[in-house]
Amino acid sequence: MAEQSGTNESAGQARAKRRTLVATEQLGKYFPVGSSFFARSQKLVRAVDGVSLRVRRGETVGLVGESGCGKSTLGRLILRLVEPTFGRIVYDGRDIVPLRPSEMRPLRRKMQIIFQDPYSSLNPRMTVREIVGEAIQIHKLAPTKKDEEEMIAGLLAKVGLRPDAMSRYPHEFSGGQRQRIGIARALAVQPEFIVCDEPISALDVSIQAQIVNLLMDLQDELGVAFLFISHDLRVVRHISHRVLVMYLGKIVEQGSTEQVYENPLHPYTRALLGAVPTPDPEKKRLRIVLEGDAPSAIDPPAGCAFHPRCSRMVKGTCDRETPTLAEHQLGSGHKVACWNPHVDAPERSSAQLVGLDIPPSVQPAADRENDEKRESTAQAADGEEADGAAQAAEGESE
Numbered sequence: 114m115a116e117q118s119g120t121n122e123s124a125g126q127a128r129a130k131r132r133t134l135v136a137t138e139q140l141g142k143y144f145p146v147g148s149s150f151f152a153r154s155q156k157l158v159r160a161v162d163g164v165s166l167r168v169r170r171g172e173t174v175g176l177v178g179e180s181g182c183g184k185s186t187l188g189r190l191i192l193r194l195v196e197p198t199f200g201r202i203v204y205d206g207r208d209i210v211p212l213r214p215s216e217m218r219p220l221r222r223k224m225q226i227i228f229q230d231p232y233s234s235l236n237p238r239m240t241v242r243e244i245v246g247e248a249i250q251i252h253k254l255a256p257t258k259k260d261e262e263e264m265i266a267g268l269l270a271k272v273g274l275r276p277d278a279m280s281r282y283p284h285e286f287s288g289g290q291r292q293r294i295g296i297a298r299a300l301a302v303q304p305e306f307i308v309c310d311e312p313i314s315a316l317d318v319s320i321q322a323q324i325v326n327l328l329m330d331l332q333d334e335l336g337v338a339f340l341f342i343s344h345d346l347r348v349v350r351h352i353s354h355r356v357l358v359m360y361l362g363k364i365v366e367q368g369s370t371e372q373v374y375e376n377p378l379h380p381y382t383r384a385l386l387g388a389v390p391t392p393d394p395e396k397k398r399l400r401i402v403l404e405g406d407a408p409s410a411i412d413p414p415a416g417c418a419f420h421p422r423c424s425r426m427v428k429g430t431c432d433r434e435t436p437t438l439a440e441h442q443l444g445s446g447h448k449v450a451c452w453n454p455h456v457d458a459p460e461r462s463s464a465q466l467v468g469l470d471i472p473p474s475v476q477p478a479a480d481r482e483n484d485e486k487r488e489s490t491a492q493a494a495d496g497e498e499a500d501g502a503a504q505a506a507e508g509e510s511e
């Protein structure tokens with residue numbers, strides 16, 4: 114691989130040079146709740162509270178965290194399906210927050226979403242042809258009806274559905290097939306970036322691997338970038354190049370998948386990974402157990418929001434001062450927001466790909482053989498290593 118590319122750089126290093134496609138800077142969304150005429154002040158849910166991230170072209174960034182921590186809101190914010198309360202969203206070098214709906218329209222095509230529930234997200238009264246063709250028509254991507262038909266057939270083939278699926282309705286398909294229809298619909302407009310919001314959690318375990326497989330193949334083929342939101346840490350490890358760990362609206366740890374899974378620094382990340390079952394009793398497991406529910410995002414604890422649940426809490430500091438996300442070793446790209454992270458003896462996580470029937474032919478994202486092909490394709494397309502978005506997202510070293 115290195116010989117072919119003429120350098121000794123690894124796939125990971127090459128990937129790190131790719132151009133940033135999406136970046137956020139101190140992005141936030143506070144939802145007003147429980148307003149009443151008599152209420153003295155408006156209560157706010159701090160669903161997303163100052164998130165800075167970046168996703169490079171052709172990259173999969175995993176986003177994990179407990180229910181209600183703000184994952185879906187963050188995904189929707191980036192697509193401007195939800196309006197931010199504060200912060201910036203930079204898409205391909207352009208701040209998209211001030212854009213009017215008419216200015217957003219061409220960008221909408223490039224940014225898509227795949228939802229958790231493949232049934233409720235598909236109109237039951239529309240045939241597959243209509244569902245997939247709708248976006249093609251809106252964006253005028255096919256000059257003639259025949260072209261449109263060919264495009265739809267091509268998309269269905271890409272996601273592993275037969276051409277006769279066109280004339281059928283969503284209820285005639287299984288959950289996995291419906292998710293394939295949702296993916297075909299997202300791909301119809303040739304997107305560059307897709308938010309995958311729990312795309313497999315409503316599916317049978319046996320089908321989950323097929324959909325994960327499909328997404329990885331599509332990324333290899335089309336170079337599309339994913340923000341992959343999931344509760345399932347095994348799947349996130351499998352599909353992601355980098356991982357973000359979210360707690361009560363903030364990113365508390367981020368790094369390459371290997372960094373986060375092999376050397377988790379934040380007590381919360383460790384607790385999450387410790388909850389992943391392992392089939393091998395001999396394997397060392399992290400014994401940290403996550404106790405109690407996450408506190409409310411309406412009135413988060415002072416200081417580090419994790420402190421009421423943290424065994425490493427330092428009184429007087431953790432309960433007073435909010436830690437910021439910073440690199441634990443300069444230049445490593447591995448960031449943590451914690452006053453007392455696990456930087457001592459790195460303990461290997463026990464997170465395993467269990468209970469998920471992923472064929473051996475599908476290697477983890479970080480190791481895939483065709484990485485090099487993807488690197489060179491992406492770099493040739495990008496033509497440069499840094500861009501405006503990357504500079505705009507200053508402070509994000511990853």
Ligand SMILES: Nc1ncnc2c1ncn2[C@@H]1O[C@H](COP(=O)(O)OP(=O)(O)OP(=O)(O)O)[C@@H](O)[C@H]1O
Nearest residue numbers: 144146158160179180181182183184185186187410
């Ligand atoms: N429209 C809304 N109005 C008020 N509060 C909201 C709204 N949407 C989300 N929230 C709140 O924002 C917080 C984050 O919600 P979000 O759906 O983003 O979490 P999540 O991490 O995706 O959870 P899950 O894993 O259960 O899908 C929650 O406290 C939720 O109740």
Ligand code: SF4
Nearest residue numbers: 417420423431451452
């Ligand atoms: S800052 Fe303190 S309370 Fe928060 S995770 Fe780190 S050690 Fe625990």
Ligand SMILES: [Mg+2]
Nearest residue numbers: 184185186310
């Ligand atoms: Mg969600």
